[in-house]
Amino acid sequence: AQSVTQLGSHVSVSEGALVLLRCNYSSSVPPYLFWYVQYPNQGLQLLLKYTTGATLVKGINGFEAEFKKSETSFHLTKPSAHMSDAAEYFCAVSEAGYQKVTFGTGTKLQVIP
Amino acid sequence: DTAVSQTPKYLVTQMGNDKSIKCEQNLGHDTMYWYKQDSKKFLKIMFSYNNKELIINETVPNRFSPKSPDKAHLNLHINSLELGDSAVYFCASSLKGEGNTIYFGEGSWLTVV
Numbered sequence: 001a002q003s004v005t006q007l008g009s010h011v012s013v014s015e016g017a018l019v020l021l022r023c024n025y026s027s028s029v030p031p032y033l034f035w036y037v038q039y040p041n042q043g044l045q046l047l048l049k050y051t052t053g054a055t056l057v058k059g060i061n062g063f064e065a066e067f068k069k070s071e072t073s074f075h076l077t078k079p080s081a082h083m084s085d086a087a088e089y090f091c092a093v094s095e096a097g098y099q100k101v102t103f104g105t106g107t108k109l110q111v112i113p
Numbered sequence: 114d115t116a117v118s119q120t121p122k123y124l125v126t127q128m129g130n131d132k133s134i135k136c137e138q139n140l141g142h143d144t145m146y147w148y149k150q151d152s153k154k155f156l157k158i159m160f161s162y163n164n165k166e167l168i169i170n171e172t173v174p175n176r177f178s179p180k181s182p183d184k185a186h187l188n189l190h191i192n193s194l195e196l197g198d199s200a201v202y203f204c205a206s207s208l209k210g211e212g213n214t215i216y217f218g219e220g221s222w223l224t225v226v
Contacts, residue, residue, distance in 0.1 A: 032212050038154075043117075043203060043217040051212035088154055094213035099144055100169055101207075101215050103156040 006104035019078040023091030033074040034092040117218035136204030145187035146205040
């Protein structure tokens with residue numbers, strides 16, 4: 001069975017500081033991994049995804065994530081936080097051939113001016 | 114030109130009523146989903162249809178009944194609404210073979226009073 005654990009339900013960073021949101025997954029087969037962002041009162045928007053190939057994936061708004069199989073992790077980073085990055089971030093996992101996508105419990109990112 | 118659109122966006126109704134939420138996607142996807150997001154932002158899959166065929170049916174009260182008239186539409190009907198049904202319901206879609214990438218609608222905020 002697939003599952004996702006997001007460490008830290010709330011993360012606060014100063015504007016301009018590094019953003020690091022942690023995600024660990026469990027999957028019995030090679031996973032597909034995703035990060036989504038949700039702004040208040042809106043739907044979820046895809047930030048980036050890993051399916052196969054290069055383990056460092058770049059997404060929108062300057063975010064990137066690295067798939068580390070040995071650590072079963074897919075942490076999301078951004079070198080310099082911006083006020084507009086304040087939102088809820090969800091990590092998700094899926095498996096090839098099985099269309100169920102399982103989401104983590106979310107991490108709320110607060111950016112302090 | 115909204116990709117995944119759902120209506121209504123806001124719905125306030127009394128306990129015991131029956132209501133429907135409609136969803137349409139114009140992305141040419143073959144799979145559609147309903148997710149429920151509770152007050153703690155936890156996202157849980159409810160149903161998934163592939164080409165009008167039900168493929169995922171999580172443990173959901175049978176008061177919830179999805180209907181897919183064609184692969185571009187997936188509606189959700191809820192009978193005998195209860196206070197605990199208050200949540201945000203997200204419709205989503207994906208294309209088989211596209212790495213299970215899910216695209217979400219803007220959500221329908223259901224409040225049962």
